[in-house]
Amino acid sequence: MKAEPHISIRVYAVVFSVLIAFTLLTTGVAFIDLGGDLNTIAAITIAVCKALLVILYFMHVRYSDRLTWVFVGAGFFWLMILFTLTMSDALTRNWLVGPGSQ
Protein backbone atom coordinates (compact mmCIF):
# COMPACT_ATOMS: atom_id res chain seq x y z
CA MET A 1 0.00 0.00 0.00
CA LYS A 2 3.01 2.30 0.02
CA ALA A 3 2.06 5.53 -1.65
CA GLU A 4 2.84 5.36 -5.32
CA PRO A 5 0.96 7.31 -7.95
CA HIS A 6 -0.94 4.16 -8.94
CA ILE A 7 -3.95 6.12 -10.15
CA SER A 8 -3.61 8.07 -13.37
CA ILE A 9 -5.00 11.58 -13.82
CA ARG A 10 -7.38 10.10 -16.39
CA VAL A 11 -9.03 7.89 -13.74
CA TYR A 12 -9.41 10.90 -11.42
CA ALA A 13 -10.96 12.91 -14.26
CA VAL A 14 -13.45 10.12 -15.07
CA VAL A 15 -14.43 9.77 -11.39
CA PHE A 16 -14.81 13.55 -11.15
CA SER A 17 -17.07 13.65 -14.23
CA VAL A 18 -19.25 10.83 -12.91
CA LEU A 19 -19.57 12.61 -9.54
CA ILE A 20 -20.74 15.81 -11.26
CA ALA A 21 -23.15 13.80 -13.44
CA PHE A 22 -24.57 12.07 -10.32
CA THR A 23 -25.06 15.49 -8.69
CA LEU A 24 -27.10 16.69 -11.69
CA LEU A 25 -28.99 13.38 -11.73
CA THR A 26 -29.90 13.44 -8.03
CA THR A 27 -31.06 17.07 -8.26
CA GLY A 28 -33.11 16.37 -11.40
CA VAL A 29 -34.71 13.17 -10.10
CA ALA A 30 -35.73 14.96 -6.89
CA PHE A 31 -38.19 17.10 -8.90
CA ILE A 32 -39.92 14.08 -10.46
CA ASP A 33 -42.52 12.31 -8.36
CA LEU A 34 -41.49 8.65 -8.45
CA GLY A 35 -44.21 7.70 -5.98
CA GLY A 36 -44.00 6.21 -2.50
CA ASP A 37 -40.55 6.18 -0.95
CA LEU A 38 -38.82 5.85 -4.32
CA ASN A 39 -37.59 9.45 -4.29
CA THR A 40 -35.80 8.87 -0.98
CA ILE A 41 -34.44 5.51 -2.15
CA ALA A 42 -33.12 7.09 -5.37
CA ALA A 43 -31.48 9.96 -3.47
CA ILE A 44 -29.78 7.62 -0.98
CA THR A 45 -28.67 5.18 -3.71
CA ILE A 46 -27.03 7.97 -5.72
CA ALA A 47 -25.38 9.39 -2.58
CA VAL A 48 -23.98 5.94 -1.68
CA CYS A 49 -22.60 5.52 -5.23
CA LYS A 50 -20.93 8.94 -5.03
CA ALA A 51 -19.47 8.17 -1.60
CA LEU A 52 -18.13 4.81 -2.85
CA LEU A 53 -16.42 6.49 -5.81
CA VAL A 54 -14.76 9.04 -3.51
CA ILE A 55 -13.68 6.33 -1.02
CA LEU A 56 -12.38 3.84 -3.60
CA TYR A 57 -10.57 6.25 -5.94
CA PHE A 58 -9.98 9.68 -4.37
CA MET A 59 -9.14 8.07 -1.02
CA HIS A 60 -7.19 5.21 -2.69
CA VAL A 61 -8.98 2.51 -0.68
CA ARG A 62 -9.31 0.28 -3.73
CA TYR A 63 -5.51 0.10 -3.82
CA SER A 64 -4.97 -0.07 -0.05
CA ASP A 65 -4.15 -3.05 2.15
CA ARG A 66 -6.60 -5.23 4.10
CA LEU A 67 -6.08 -3.31 7.35
CA THR A 68 -7.44 -0.14 5.73
CA TRP A 69 -10.47 -2.09 4.49
CA VAL A 70 -11.04 -3.33 8.06
CA PHE A 71 -11.24 0.24 9.42
CA VAL A 72 -13.39 1.50 6.55
CA GLY A 73 -15.69 -1.50 7.08
CA ALA A 74 -15.71 -0.98 10.87
CA GLY A 75 -16.87 2.62 10.47
CA PHE A 76 -19.70 1.50 8.19
CA PHE A 77 -20.60 -1.53 10.33
CA TRP A 78 -20.94 0.44 13.58
CA LEU A 79 -22.93 3.11 11.76
CA MET A 80 -25.36 0.41 10.62
CA ILE A 81 -25.62 -0.91 14.22
CA LEU A 82 -26.52 2.62 15.32
CA PHE A 83 -29.15 3.03 12.59
CA THR A 84 -30.77 -0.42 12.61
CA LEU A 85 -30.99 -0.94 16.37
CA THR A 86 -32.33 2.57 16.97
CA MET A 87 -34.88 2.39 14.18
CA SER A 88 -35.96 -1.16 15.01
CA ASP A 89 -36.91 0.19 18.43
CA ALA A 90 -38.43 3.49 17.28
CA LEU A 91 -40.50 2.04 14.45
CA THR A 92 -42.05 -0.72 16.57
CA ARG A 93 -43.49 1.66 19.14
CA ASN A 94 -46.09 4.37 18.87
CA TRP A 95 -44.64 7.48 20.41
CA LEU A 96 -43.79 11.01 19.33
CA VAL A 97 -47.06 11.58 17.52
CA GLY A 98 -47.67 15.22 16.81
CA PRO A 99 -48.57 17.75 14.14
CA GLY A 100 -46.72 17.26 10.87
CA SER A 101 -46.33 13.52 11.32
CA GLN A 102 -47.83 11.10 8.87
Next chain:
Amino acid sequence: MSKVETVRSHQFDDTAQQHDASWTGMWVFLATEVMFFGGMFMGYILYRSDYSAAFASASNHLDVLLGSINTAVLICSSFTMALAVYSAQAGKRRALVSFLLLTMLLGVVFLGIKFSEYYFKFEEHLVPGSSFVYEERFARPAEIFFSFYFVMTGMHALHMIIGIGLLTYLVIKSLRGRFSLSYHTPVELIGLYWHFVDIVWIFLFPLLYLVGRHL
Protein backbone atom coordinates in the same frame (compact mmCIF):
# COMPACT_ATOMS: atom_id res chain seq x y z
CA MET B 1 18.67 9.24 1.67
CA SER B 2 19.76 11.39 4.60
CA LYS B 3 16.63 13.49 4.12
CA VAL B 4 14.48 10.40 4.48
CA GLU B 5 16.26 9.49 7.71
CA THR B 6 15.48 12.86 9.26
CA VAL B 7 11.71 12.35 8.95
CA ARG B 8 11.73 8.82 10.42
CA SER B 9 10.80 8.62 14.09
CA HIS B 10 12.99 6.26 16.09
CA GLN B 11 10.21 3.77 16.94
CA PHE B 12 9.79 2.73 13.30
CA ASP B 13 11.96 0.28 11.39
CA ASP B 14 11.74 2.28 8.18
CA THR B 15 9.77 5.05 6.52
CA ALA B 16 7.41 2.58 4.83
CA GLN B 17 6.33 1.26 8.22
CA GLN B 18 6.00 4.80 9.51
CA HIS B 19 3.83 5.71 6.55
CA ASP B 20 1.60 2.65 7.03
CA ALA B 21 1.11 3.47 10.72
CA SER B 22 0.14 7.07 9.91
CA TRP B 23 -2.21 5.95 7.14
CA THR B 24 -3.96 3.41 9.39
CA GLY B 25 -4.13 5.91 12.24
CA MET B 26 -5.85 8.41 9.98
CA TRP B 27 -8.46 5.81 9.03
CA VAL B 28 -9.09 5.07 12.73
CA PHE B 29 -9.67 8.79 13.26
CA LEU B 30 -12.03 8.93 10.27
CA ALA B 31 -13.98 5.98 11.72
CA THR B 32 -14.53 8.08 14.87
CA GLU B 33 -15.62 10.96 12.64
CA VAL B 34 -18.16 8.63 10.98
CA MET B 35 -19.61 7.97 14.44
CA PHE B 36 -19.58 11.69 15.29
CA PHE B 37 -21.61 12.64 12.23
CA GLY B 38 -23.51 9.33 12.48
CA GLY B 39 -25.18 10.47 15.70
CA MET B 40 -26.56 13.54 13.97
CA PHE B 41 -27.69 11.52 10.94
CA MET B 42 -29.39 9.09 13.35
CA GLY B 43 -31.33 11.95 14.95
CA TYR B 44 -32.29 13.23 11.52
CA ILE B 45 -33.55 9.81 10.35
CA LEU B 46 -35.60 9.35 13.53
CA TYR B 47 -37.33 12.74 13.35
CA ARG B 48 -37.82 12.54 9.61
CA SER B 49 -39.57 9.19 10.00
CA ASP B 50 -41.87 10.81 12.57
CA TYR B 51 -42.47 14.13 10.78
CA SER B 52 -41.96 13.30 7.11
CA ALA B 53 -44.59 15.74 5.80
CA ALA B 54 -43.22 18.65 7.83
CA PHE B 55 -39.62 17.81 6.82
CA ALA B 56 -40.65 17.77 3.15
CA SER B 57 -42.32 21.14 3.56
CA ALA B 58 -39.40 22.70 5.45
CA SER B 59 -36.85 21.29 2.99
CA ASN B 60 -38.47 23.29 0.18
CA HIS B 61 -37.46 26.49 1.99
CA LEU B 62 -33.79 25.74 1.30
CA ASP B 63 -32.22 27.11 -1.89
CA VAL B 64 -31.75 24.04 -4.11
CA LEU B 65 -29.71 25.99 -6.68
CA LEU B 66 -27.16 27.21 -4.12
CA GLY B 67 -27.12 23.75 -2.55
CA SER B 68 -26.34 21.98 -5.82
CA ILE B 69 -23.75 24.60 -6.81
CA ASN B 70 -22.07 24.01 -3.44
CA THR B 71 -22.13 20.24 -4.04
CA ALA B 72 -20.37 20.78 -7.37
CA VAL B 73 -17.86 23.18 -5.76
CA LEU B 74 -17.01 20.60 -3.11
CA ILE B 75 -16.62 17.80 -5.68
CA CYS B 76 -14.29 20.08 -7.67
CA SER B 77 -12.27 20.68 -4.49
CA SER B 78 -12.01 16.93 -3.88
CA PHE B 79 -10.76 16.54 -7.46
CA THR B 80 -8.08 19.23 -6.99
CA MET B 81 -7.14 17.65 -3.62
CA ALA B 82 -6.71 14.27 -5.36
CA LEU B 83 -4.51 16.01 -7.94
CA ALA B 84 -2.51 17.66 -5.12
CA VAL B 85 -1.80 14.22 -3.63
CA TYR B 86 -0.93 12.95 -7.11
CA SER B 87 1.53 15.84 -7.57
CA ALA B 88 3.10 15.15 -4.17
CA GLN B 89 3.52 11.47 -5.05
CA ALA B 90 5.12 12.47 -8.35
CA GLY B 91 7.43 14.92 -6.54
CA LYS B 92 6.11 17.98 -8.41
CA ARG B 93 6.30 20.76 -5.87
CA ARG B 94 4.92 23.64 -7.92
CA ALA B 95 1.90 21.61 -9.03
CA LEU B 96 1.38 20.51 -5.42
CA VAL B 97 1.29 24.11 -4.16
CA SER B 98 -1.03 25.18 -7.01
CA PHE B 99 -3.52 22.39 -6.40
CA LEU B 100 -3.47 22.98 -2.63
CA LEU B 101 -4.21 26.68 -3.16
CA LEU B 102 -6.96 25.82 -5.65
CA THR B 103 -8.51 23.41 -3.13
CA MET B 104 -8.42 26.12 -0.46
CA LEU B 105 -10.02 28.61 -2.83
CA LEU B 106 -12.88 26.21 -3.62
CA GLY B 107 -13.29 25.57 0.11
CA VAL B 108 -13.61 29.31 0.73
CA VAL B 109 -16.15 29.61 -2.12
CA PHE B 110 -18.19 26.81 -0.51
CA LEU B 111 -18.14 28.56 2.88
CA GLY B 112 -19.06 31.91 1.27
CA ILE B 113 -22.14 30.38 -0.39
CA LYS B 114 -22.99 28.50 2.83
CA PHE B 115 -22.85 31.59 5.01
CA SER B 116 -24.89 33.65 2.54
CA GLU B 117 -27.53 30.90 2.78
CA TYR B 118 -27.44 31.25 6.57
CA TYR B 119 -27.94 35.00 6.15
CA PHE B 120 -31.05 34.44 3.99
CA LYS B 121 -32.44 32.03 6.59
CA PHE B 122 -32.07 34.67 9.30
CA GLU B 123 -33.91 37.16 7.07
CA GLU B 124 -36.69 34.62 6.40
CA HIS B 125 -37.12 33.91 10.14
CA LEU B 126 -36.21 30.25 9.62
CA VAL B 127 -33.59 30.11 12.37
CA PRO B 128 -34.89 28.07 15.34
CA GLY B 129 -35.61 30.16 18.39
CA SER B 130 -37.94 32.94 19.46
CA SER B 131 -37.99 34.62 16.03
CA PHE B 132 -38.86 31.41 14.14
CA VAL B 133 -41.93 31.89 11.93
CA TYR B 134 -43.60 29.06 10.02
CA GLU B 135 -47.08 28.02 8.92
CA GLU B 136 -49.09 26.91 11.93
CA ARG B 137 -49.58 23.23 11.24
CA PHE B 138 -45.88 22.41 10.67
CA ALA B 139 -44.32 25.06 12.93
CA ARG B 140 -42.81 22.83 15.63
CA PRO B 141 -41.50 19.96 13.49
CA ALA B 142 -40.23 22.47 10.88
CA GLU B 143 -38.22 24.06 13.68
CA ILE B 144 -36.77 20.61 14.39
CA PHE B 145 -35.81 20.29 10.71
CA PHE B 146 -34.04 23.65 10.75
CA SER B 147 -32.28 22.71 14.00
CA PHE B 148 -30.87 19.68 12.19
CA TYR B 149 -30.05 21.85 9.17
CA PHE B 150 -28.04 24.38 11.17
CA VAL B 151 -26.29 21.87 13.43
CA MET B 152 -25.35 19.43 10.66
CA THR B 153 -24.27 22.01 8.06
CA GLY B 154 -22.65 24.01 10.89
CA MET B 155 -20.53 21.05 12.04
CA HIS B 156 -19.72 20.37 8.40
CA ALA B 157 -18.69 24.01 7.89
CA LEU B 158 -16.51 23.81 11.02
CA HIS B 159 -14.77 20.79 9.49
CA MET B 160 -14.27 22.79 6.29
CA ILE B 161 -12.70 25.68 8.24
CA ILE B 162 -10.36 23.23 10.02
CA GLY B 163 -9.59 21.67 6.63
CA ILE B 164 -8.65 25.06 5.16
CA GLY B 165 -6.38 25.61 8.16
CA LEU B 166 -4.71 22.23 7.53
CA LEU B 167 -4.28 23.10 3.84
CA THR B 168 -2.60 26.37 4.84
CA TYR B 169 -0.15 24.30 6.90
CA LEU B 170 0.50 22.06 3.87
CA VAL B 171 1.11 25.06 1.58
CA ILE B 172 3.65 26.56 4.02
CA LYS B 173 5.41 23.21 4.46
CA SER B 174 5.57 22.51 0.74
CA LEU B 175 6.83 26.05 -0.03
CA ARG B 176 9.62 25.37 2.47
CA GLY B 177 10.43 22.19 0.59
CA ARG B 178 9.52 19.84 3.41
CA PHE B 179 7.85 17.32 1.12
CA SER B 180 9.67 15.13 -1.33
CA LEU B 181 9.18 12.08 -3.49
CA SER B 182 9.97 9.93 -0.44
CA TYR B 183 8.08 11.91 2.23
CA HIS B 184 4.65 13.50 1.73
CA THR B 185 2.49 11.62 4.27
CA PRO B 186 0.79 14.78 5.65
CA VAL B 187 -0.47 15.64 2.16
CA GLU B 188 -2.07 12.18 1.82
CA LEU B 189 -3.63 12.23 5.31
CA ILE B 190 -5.09 15.72 5.05
CA GLY B 191 -6.32 14.67 1.61
CA LEU B 192 -8.21 11.80 3.27
CA TYR B 193 -9.73 14.25 5.74
CA TRP B 194 -10.81 16.60 2.95
CA HIS B 195 -12.46 13.77 0.99
CA PHE B 196 -14.24 12.60 4.14
CA VAL B 197 -15.73 16.08 4.65
CA ASP B 198 -16.84 15.94 0.99
CA ILE B 199 -18.60 12.61 1.62
CA VAL B 200 -20.50 14.08 4.60
CA TRP B 201 -21.82 16.80 2.27
CA ILE B 202 -22.70 14.22 -0.41
CA PHE B 203 -25.23 12.83 2.12
CA LEU B 204 -26.28 16.17 3.63
CA PHE B 205 -27.26 17.63 0.26
CA PRO B 206 -30.05 15.17 -0.69
CA LEU B 207 -31.20 14.71 2.93
CA LEU B 208 -31.61 18.44 3.58
CA TYR B 209 -32.27 20.08 0.20
CA LEU B 210 -34.10 17.47 -1.87
CA VAL B 211 -36.66 15.94 0.52
CA GLY B 212 -39.88 17.47 -0.77
CA ARG B 213 -39.06 18.82 -4.22
CA HIS B 214 -41.38 16.37 -6.03
CA LEU B 215 -44.40 17.33 -3.93
